[in-house]
Amino acid sequence: MSKTILELDNVTIRFGGLTAVDSVDMKVEEGTIRALIGPNGAGKSTIFNLITGIYPPTSGEIRFLGNRVNGLKPHVITEMGIARTFQNIRLFGEMTVLDNVKIGMHCRTCTGFLGALIRSPKVKAEERSIAEASMEALQLMELDHKADELAMNLPYGEQRRLEIARALASRPRLILLDEPAAGMNPQEKQTLMSMIRKIQTMGLTIFLVEHDMKFVMNLSDRIAVLDYGRKIAAGSPVEIQRNPAVIAAYLGKEVV
Amino acid sequence: MDASMLSQQILNGITLGATYALIALGYTMVYGIIQLINFAHGEIYMVGAFVGVLMVTVFQQGLLFSLAAAMLACMVMGVTIERIAYRPLRRSTRLAPLISAIGVSIFLQTLMTKIKGPQPVAFPQVINDALYKIGPVEISKVQILILIVASLLMATLHFIVKYVKIGKAMRAASEDYDTAALMGINVNRVISFTFAIGSALAAAGGVLVGLYFNSVSPFMGVSAGLKAFCAAVLGGIGSIPGAMLGGIFLGVAETLGIAGGFDMYKDAIAFTLLIIVLLFRPTGLLGRPIQRKV
Amino acid sequence: MDSFFSMFLNDYYIQVLTMLGIYLIGALGLNLITGVTGQLSFGHAAFLSIGAYTSAILSIKLQMPFALAILAGGLMAGLWGVLLGYPTLRLTGDYLGIATLGFGEIVRVVFLNMTITGGALGLAGIPRSATLTVVLFIVILTVWAMVRLENSRFGRSLVAIREDEIAAEAMGVNITTTKITAFAIGTFLAGISGGLYAHLIQYLNPSDFGFIKSFEFLTFIVLGGLGSIPGVILGTSVLTLAPEFLRFIADYRMMVYGLLMVFMMIVRPRGLLGGVQLSRIFSKKKAQQTGTSASGGAN
Numbered sequence: 001m002s003k004t005i006l007e008l009d010n011v012t013i014r015f016g017g018l019t020a021v022d023s024v025d026m027k028v029e030e031g032t033i034r035a036l037i038g039p040n041g042a043g044k045s046t047i048f049n050l051i052t053g054i055y056p057p058t059s060g061e062i063r064f065l066g067n068r069v070n071g072l073k074p075h076v077i078t079e080m081g082i083a084r085t086f087q088n089i090r091l092f093g094e095m096t097v098l099d100n101v102k103i104g105m106h107c108r109t110c111t112g113f114l115g116a117l118i119r120s121p122k123v124k125a126e127e128r129s130i131a132e133a134s135m136e137a138l139q140l141m142e143l144d145h146k147a148d149e150l151a152m153n154l155p156y157g158e159q160r161r162l163e164i165a166r167a168l169a170s171r172p173r174l175i176l177l178d179e180p181a182a183g184m185n186p187q188e189k190q191t192l193m194s195m196i197r198k199i200q201t202m203g204l205t206i207f208l209v210e211h212d213m214k215f216v217m218n219l220s221d222r223i224a225v226l227d228y229g230r231k232i233a234a235g236s237p238v239e240i241q242r243n244p245a246v247i248a249a250y251l252g253k254e255v256v
Numbered sequence: 257m258d259a260s261m262l263s264q265q266i267l268n269g270i271t272l273g274a275t276y277a278l279i280a281l282g283y284t285m286v287y288g289i290i291q292l293i294n295f296a297h298g299e300i301y302m303v304g305a306f307v308g309v310l311m312v313t314v315f316q317q318g319l320l321f322s323l324a325a326a327m328l329a330c331m332v333m334g335v336t337i338e339r340i341a342y343r344p345l346r347r348s349t350r351l352a353p354l355i356s357a358i359g360v361s362i363f364l365q366t367l368m369t370k371i372k373g374p375q376p377v378a379f380p381q382v383i384n385d386a387l388y389k390i391g392p393v394e395i396s397k398v399q400i401l402i403l404i405v406a407s408l409l410m411a412t413l414h415f416i417v418k419y420v421k422i423g424k425a426m427r428a429a430s431e432d433y434d435t436a437a438l439m440g441i442n443v444n445r446v447i448s449f450t451f452a453i454g455s456a457l458a459a460a461g462g463v464l465v466g467l468y469f470n471s472v473s474p475f476m477g478v479s480a481g482l483k484a485f486c487a488a489v490l491g492g493i494g495s496i497p498g499a500m501l502g503g504i505f506l507g508v509a510e511t512l513g514i515a516g517g518f519d520m521y522k523d524a525i526a527f528t529l530l531i532i533v534l535l536f537r538p539t540g541l542l543g544r545p546i547q548r549k550v
Numbered sequence: 551m552d553s554f555f556s557m558f559l560n561d562y563y564i565q566v567l568t569m570l571g572i573y574l575i576g577a578l579g580l581n582l583i584t585g586v587t588g589q590l591s592f593g594h595a596a597f598l599s600i601g602a603y604t605s606a607i608l609s610i611k612l613q614m615p616f617a618l619a620i621l622a623g624g625l626m627a628g629l630w631g632v633l634l635g636y637p638t639l640r641l642t643g644d645y646l647g648i649a650t651l652g653f654g655e656i657v658r659v660v661f662l663n664m665t666i667t668g669g670a671l672g673l674a675g676i677p678r679s680a681t682l683t684v685v686l687f688i689v690i691l692t693v694w695a696m697v698r699l700e701n702s703r704f705g706r707s708l709v710a711i712r713e714d715e716i717a718a719e720a721m722g723v724n725i726t727t728t729k730i731t732a733f734a735i736g737t738f739l740a741g742i743s744g745g746l747y748a749h750l751i752q753y754l755n756p757s758d759f760g761f762i763k764s765f766e767f768l769t770f771i772v773l774g775g776l777g778s779i780p781g782v783i784l785g786t787s788v789l790t791l792a793p794e795f796l797r798f799i800a801d802y803r804m805m806v807y808g809l810l811m812v813f814m815m816i817v818r819p820r821g822l823l824g825g826v827q828l829s830r831i832f833s834k835k836k837a838q839q840t841g842t843s844a845s846g847g848a849n
Contacts, residue, residue: 107722
């Protein structure tokens with residue numbers, strides 16, 4: 001049994017009267033691919049926003065590698081080793097593809113504005129290493145030939161991949177992918193799947209939210225199911241497919 | 257400051273605040289729908305005051321007729337400005353219409369300076385300066401007029417927004433512009449209507465202020481516009497009751513500040529209040545809190 | 551070098567060009583705040599006035615050397631930039647603009663009521679030390695610094711904040727300190743610009759630094775093209791020189807100026823050089839020469 005990288009302990013968040021996430025417990029093992037599924041509005045993206053510090057939970061605790069992360073600012077959490085992509089693609093549209101990935105390297109580098117002015121050999125070396133590492137991340141996502149284009153001019157599928165490249169550049173231990181396959185055609189999804197597996201072999205843990213069941217079932221080691229903010233099931237893909245509560249949630253039947 | 261003087265100052269503050277509120281309504285309604293700070297709005301108020309003077313002096317009309325004429329003239333002007341200077345920029349960056357608004361403002365100010373000269377013009381005193389005593393406070397005829405006209409106009413606005421079809425469309429567009437358009441609301445018409453109403457209210461404010469302070473100048477729109485805008489933000493920009501509340505609040509605070517010996521800092525009172533409110537309630541007194549959308 | 555300029559230009563044109571240079575420094579500062587980082591400021595003139603009064607008072611009262619006085623003015627403006635920025639930069643978009651507008655008006659009223667500034671009478675007797683050579687030197691230095699920032703880790707994080715604050719934060723950018731640093735640099739430049747202005751015009755009055763002046767700077771950078779250094783240079787030049795060219799229509803020139811602003815926005819809402827970056831022009835050329843770029847992405 002490998003060690004737990006991420007742990008959600010009785011996490012709840014309420015927006016006004018709405019309980020978006022309700023006492024969720026979850027453990028993600030290091031080096032695995034974990035999926036979170038559930039109907040629209042079940043609170044999946046909210047869980048990602050809680051983990052990355054965009055919302056503080058109303059109650060409960062989130063631990064990453066044993067350290068409490070709730071209450072920390074998003075950029076600190078990224079520095080600790082959690083990176084993410086967004087469901088509604090949030091690239092820096094007017095920056096080039098390469099510069100988008102370079103921003104991912106931000107928390108692993110240190111040149112401030114004075115350094116930028118002086119541009120010492122050390123700064124130049126850092127800038128070179130940023131460029132090299134960013135190109136590597138682009139190569140991994142097969143986007144290196146688009147490095148000089150503006151991010152907003154990329155087609156949809158490539159924008160999704162660019163988000164992953166940008167997240168990888170921050171050298172995370174855990175990467176959260178929010179609907180990475182949304183809007184892709186079957187062929188693109190196939191490519192993406194092999195890319196995600198490649199990321200896993202690099203030693204990263206992957207936590208993804210996805211609607212495409214075939215994609216999720218093929219890729220994930222373990223799956224958790226969310227409905228109306230509550231975790232209703234967890235297990236291997238086979239277990240989840242047979243789980244009556246899950247089937248009911250998806251088909252809208254009463255749970256007996 | 258004793259109690260009777262305090263209540264006198266509060267009354268004066270409310271009168272001043274009512275005029276701020278009339279201008280603030282235009283800012284807040286326009287912002288609510290197209291998120292534009294209409295920096296030319298203060299100039300519309302100034303033009304309204306001049307039209308009032310023109311009607312009373314040259315055309316020898318009565319006050320109410322002059323008021324109506326100023327409102328009508330500014331309605332046309334407001335709609336025209338929107339049509340020419342803002343509508344073509346609706347889908348461009350946020351700053352473009354803002355710069356355009358500043359251009360309109362410079363144009364109107366210099367145009368009026370060209371026509372009437374830079375010196376203030378006296379507003380003919382069509383109302384005698386009789387004072388009435390109500391309990392501890394004195395109220396002048398002009399003040400009564402301002403309070404009555406302002407309340408009537410605001411009540412009418414409330415009625416339109418709440419019960420009339422176009423007013424409901426305004427609320428819908430302010431809630432969600434794109435959805436309102438999808439639901440078949442003619443958004444362009446709603447925006448024109450919003451500019452018409454906002455400009456008419458500002459014109460009324462201009463005539464009343466001209467009468468109250470007995471002076472009208474091409475530059476009166478600058479500081480009044482900024483303060484009314486403060487009032488709109490204080491109350492919560494986009495909120496109609498907020499603009500009314502913000503206007504009154506600001507008027508009273510300013511009058512009390514002057515009475516309290518801060519007259520040198522008179523123009524800073526509004527902005528100091530503004531910054532304090534923004535820091536503690538970033539969306540104003542009656543504004544809805546913003547939820548971070550991811 | 552000043553005598554060199556006076557061989558070609560009469561005093562009036564030298565004065566206009568010096569003023570243009572001074573405005574450029576301030577405009578580049580505002581461009582860093584609003585154009586590059588995307589933080590709306592309606593109070594830039596206030597920081598000019600802080601720099602102007604600080605340096606002028608140091609020059610007059612303490613006979614401080616010109617260079618030191620200018621630097622002190624810049625630092626004072628930058629300090630106030632940080633003091634204002636710290637609580638207000640968490641406000642988003644228009645609210646930040648409104649708060650800076652309020653700050654600008656407060657600063658003006660405070661200067662109007664201080665004794666050391668001469669109040670409404672103004673402050674006279676400032677030495678005329680800002681020559682065209684000095685100003686030109688500082689302009690070149692500023693442009694050089696801005697180009698260097700544009701292509702650095704720091705510069706990228708500023709643009710990322712403008713493009714998407716939440717994503718920038720999620721990528722590890724500390725948005726609070728980054729924004730404040732940008733604000734500090736931008737207001738520092740405003741202070742330098744104000745100090746030079748004081749030492750050119752030799753007289754200061756709070757009413758010269760009202761919100762109209764702040765909007766003038768905003769217009770410089772928007773007309774030129776937000777975030778683009780060549781755009782800022784072009785926009786500032788066009789608008790500073792336009793009233794000179796419009797002199798033949800005498801009294802109507804401000805009216806025409808207002809109409810031109812509206813017209814320019816309608817014709818080119820993204821500014822004359824919107825989206826043009828010096829570094830990108832060069833890098834694109836390089837890429838085309840070596841033929842490595844598969845396709846140019848700029849628009």
